[in-house]
Amino acid sequence: MDRQVTVTIDGRQTSVPADMTVLEAAATVGLHVPRLCYHPRLTPPAVCRLCVVEWEGARTLVPACVARVRDGAVIHTDSERVRRARRTILELLHSAVDLGEAPEILALGEAIGADPHRFADGERRAFPVYEDNPFYVRDYDKCVLCWRCVQACGDDMQFTYALSLGRRGFHTHIATFFGAPMPETTCVFCGNCVGVCPTGALKGLEEYLLEQGVPAERLWEEKQRFRPSAEA
Amino acid sequence: MAHAHEPDVSDILARWREHGRSGLLPCLIEAQERHGWLSPALCAQIGRALRVPLADVYGVASFYSLLYTEPVGRYVVRLCDDVTCYGHGSAPLADVCRAALGVEPGQTSPDGLVTFELHPCLGYCERAPCLMINAHVYGPLGAQGAQELLGRLRAGEPLPHTAHADPAPPPAFSLEGEGMLLARVGRVDPSSLADYEAHGGYLGLREALRRTPAQVVEAVKASGLTGRGGAAFPTGIKWESAARQPAEPKYVVCNADESEPGTFKDRLLMEADPFAVLEGMTIAAYAVGASRGYIYVRGEFHAAHRRLAGAVAAAREAGYLGERILGTDFTFDVELRRGAGAYVCGEETALFESIEGKRGMPRQKPPFPTEQGLFGRPTVINNVETLANVPLILARGPAWFRSTGPQQAPGPKLFCLSGAVARPGVYEATMNVALRELVERAIPREEIRAVLVGGAAGTFLAPDQLDTPATPDGLSTVGAALGSGALIVVGGSADMLAVVERITRFFAHESCGKCYPCQLGTYRQWEIVRRWQGGRRRPDDVERLHDVAHAMREASICGLGQTAANALLSALAWLNGPEKPEGTHGSAGDGDH
Ligand SMILES: Cc1cc2nc3c(=O)[nH]c(=O)nc-3n(C[C@H](O)[C@H](O)[C@H](O)COP(=O)(O)O)c2cc1C
Numbered sequence A: 001m002d003r004q005v006t007v008t009i010d011g012r013q014t015s016v017p018a019d020m021t022v023l024e025a026a027a028t029v030g031l032h033v034p035r036l037c038y039h040p041r042l043t044p045p046a047v048c049r050l051c052v053v054e055w056e057g058a059r060t061l062v063p064a065c066v067a068r069v070r071d072g073a074v075i076h077t078d079s080e081r082v083r084r085a086r087r088t089i090l091e092l093l094h095s096a097v098d099l100g101e102a103p104e105i106l107a108l109g110e111a112i113g114a115d116p117h118r119f120a121d122g123e124r125r126a127f128p129v130y131e132d133n134p135f136y137v138r139d140y141d142k143c144v145l146c147w148r149c150v151q152a153c154g155d156d157m158q159f160t161y162a163l164s165l166g167r168r169g170f171h172t173h174i175a176t177f178f179g180a181p182m183p184e185t186t187c188v189f190c191g192n193c194v195g196v197c198p199t200g201a202l203k204g205l206e207e208y209l210l211e212q213g214v215p216a217e218r219l220w221e222e223k224q225r226f227r228p229s230a231e232a
Numbered sequence B: 001m002a003h004a005h006e007p008d009v010s011d012i013l014a015r016w017r018e019h020g021r022s023g024l025l026p027c028l029i030e031a032q033e034r035h036g037w038l039s040p041a042l043c044a045q046i047g048r049a050l051r052v053p054l055a056d057v058y059g060v061a062s063f064y065s066l067l068y069t070e071p072v073g074r075y076v077v078r079l080c081d082d083v084t085c086y087g088h089g090s091a092p093l094a095d096v097c098r099a100a101l102g103v104e105p106g107q108t109s110p111d112g113l114v115t116f117e118l119h120p121c122l123g124y125c126e127r128a129p130c131l132m133i134n135a136h137v138y139g140p141l142g143a144q145g146a147q148e149l150l151g152r153l154r155a156g157e158p159l160p161h162t163a164h165a166d167p168a169p170p171p172a173f174s175l176e177g178e179g180m181l182l183a184r185v186g187r188v189d190p191s192s193l194a195d196y197e198a199h200g201g202y203l204g205l206r207e208a209l210r211r212t213p214a215q216v217v218e219a220v221k222a223s224g225l226t227g228r229g230g231a232a233f234p235t236g237i238k239w240e241s242a243a244r245q246p247a248e249p250k251y252v253v254c255n256a257d258e259s260e261p262g263t264f265k266d267r268l269l270m271e272a273d274p275f276a277v278l279e280g281m282t283i284a285a286y287a288v289g290a291s292r293g294y295i296y297v298r299g300e301f302h303a304a305h306r307r308l309a310g311a312v313a314a315a316r317e318a319g320y321l322g323e324r325i326l327g328t329d330f331t332f333d334v335e336l337r338r339g340a341g342a343y344v345c346g347e348e349t350a351l352f353e354s355i356e357g358k359r360g361m362p363r364q365k366p367p368f369p370t371e372q373g374l375f376g377r378p379t380v381i382n383n384v385e386t387l388a389n390v391p392l393i394l395a396r397g398p399a400w401f402r403s404t405g406p407q408q409a410p411g412p413k414l415f416c417l418s419g420a421v422a423r424p425g426v427y428e429a430t431m432n433v434a435l436r437e438l439v440e441r442a443i444p445r446e447e448i449r450a451v452l453v454g455g456a457a458g459t460f461l462a463p464d465q466l467d468t469p470a471t472p473d474g475l476s477t478v479g480a481a482l483g484s485g486a487l488i489v490v491g492g493s494a495d496m497l498a499v500v501e502r503i504t505r506f507f508a509h510e511s512c513g514k515c516y517p518c519q520l521g522t523y524r525q526w527e528i529v530r531r532w533q534g535g536r537r538r539p540d541d542v543e544r545l546h547d548v549a550h551a552m553r554e555a556s557i558c559g560l561g562q563t564a565a566n567a568l569l570s571a572l573a574w575l576n577g578p579e580k581p582e583g584t585h586g587s588a589g590d591g592d593h
């Protein structure tokens, strides 16, 4: 598609290809729209809603990661209407999830003035840490449900389909078949999910063990504990 | 993980195998009906037969509230505890049930006989307070009736439902003489195609087939018919846009998921005039060039599903469905699908996902259904009541329809009256009717505190706001919208906070969890309201609720999140009494931007 359209983003006019997303168009004028679930190598699930922008004439805010530009569109990426929504979403996220190892999300929150304790009286999502294989651990207290691991395991990278979403609403979680340990699933331990996880919810076993204080010289020995055969 | 005593479901799998993934939900529903719950071994069998990854089978099974991935009792007792039933004493009735069953809500008796659940609106509001035992509805139930019924269940005695398999449809009243949409309701035998034909049935389809598809689209456009499923989108324009699409095949989907609390008009039509829905669908298919249709029926609507299944079979037999309909070269057939407990599946794109065998999570729009709908194909999706209007338009002419009721919103409209009224039921009127007239026809049982217009996604109106007409313009002057057509009357004796708690619980329970604002916001607003019930209020609570509402309304993917704070915000005006939360600034909502 070579057709060009003209859009105005935060007062700056730009001419871009008609099939561009608002996120990409904003980048052409040097604007970085905040984002969380978006990953350049994965299909944008458009679930975090942090990239929402104000599109003049639209009933609600629109997600910049998937909305395509249209000729004459006037877009605001940082209006108070946008900031209030983003700030609140980040505050809600803080209240449910351990973001301690998600520096980029923390920085987003700080930049927009999100109060990490604003909804601290609410229930947090809590799960055991799953140490069920010799390659990585899963600590879903840190999971923001960005879907990246599910997509990397599925259609976007590995075509292995070991992961899905389970339940719904606040209690949505990343699931295997009835919670089966990874070695009993179709997982091939490619590590793609660990590579795309933005929060430390998925972590290589060695890194995890070192953090737990296991001395480097005992790593190999410790890792044997996680071999499925050792459990049996 | 193979279990020795796994029941045989090979016949079920054989029936659905050729559907591939789209057969997933039907297989899960039918397998559970046989086995009681969906064990890992059952799910694995189903996944392998339909070639669905096992993680996804679990993802789908754990999504729907009527499906169980853990063992449940042989009987599942679901007591409706939503706004309407609450007004009819569901709270004390819950205590009666607990005592009679010896089971707490959410628990199963140790002997595996019974599971007891408090449930969001079951859609049988004319029978409030009501409960379901497996597929059977009981209500209205007093304490004594419930005790007796559940006592029998505990004692292993037969339950009375065997006497009347198909209970009576909800009471229906027309403010328009003989009725338009309701003209046949209660006057024909809904199982008889001959009776339907004798009362004007299939005249609309015959008229349609005498015209070109484009002329049928024109007629529906000229009628001014707007969608009755909540969004009031002009039906003719939707059809035109689907008709223009070059891609094939195209689909017509009937949205019969009716789950908005306080809404039961679609169930009335399905139970009492099912052929009208089929006729409307068939006309829609002819107009847009679709060869295949689906009706997605709410999982709790067992009688409606049976009625429709009978109607589809009879219509097929008589040549109203199938190949070369009425001797033309137009071919169209319909498949019935059942939901499994998810309000969000009434959202059109979530409904497509559900039919496709996925978790019922809405899609980001655009693309719109008319371009890429079911299976990525051009699709017209309409509400049951919308489709039931279509034969009337063809049979009596668009000019007649247009001249009925107000210009802006012509045609008959069904209103669902429930709550603190002596005559709950479905009321037919035109949209210039004043809300007060509807409420008075239903005979309030006590002083009115508020009327919840539009169900859980709606707005509370004060008694002095009821003189507005039910048109979109009229209702917008009081900050409301008709939505699904539910009017729940809240009586003076009701505790407004308890009512609001149920609404916020509903959204927390029904959020699909896809997008952050709704996944987290619906839960937090429910928590805050529950804390208020416990007398604990924070000075910044109202401000927090307004911010959550802003994020949900502005940034959610679908209408569920976008409307999840409406009723709560509109209720703040009532909650600002002596126990007024500090920091309250004003009453209802932020208004629309
Ligand atoms: C959360 C949610 C639930 C909905 N539930 C229903 C429903 O049960 N029945 C229905 O017809 N429309 C429902 N809708 C509206 C549909 O998305 C869609 O607009 C409608 O089926 C279109 O048909 P109509 O144009 O004939 O009204 C719902 C929308 C949302 C956002």
Ligand code: SF4
Residues within 6 Å of the ligand: A142, A143, A144, A145, A146, A147, A148, A149, A150, A174, A193, A196, A197, A198, A199, A200, A201, A202
């Ligand atoms: S585990 Fe990581 S990648 Fe997967 S959804 Fe959670 S935060 Fe995203």
Ligand code: SF4
Residues within 6 Å of the ligand: B344, B361, B362, B510, B511, B512, B513, B514, B515, B516, B518, B519, B556, B557, B558, B559, B560, B561, B562
């Ligand atoms: S608004 Fe709620 S129901 Fe709709 S997609 Fe988002 S989480 Fe799901």
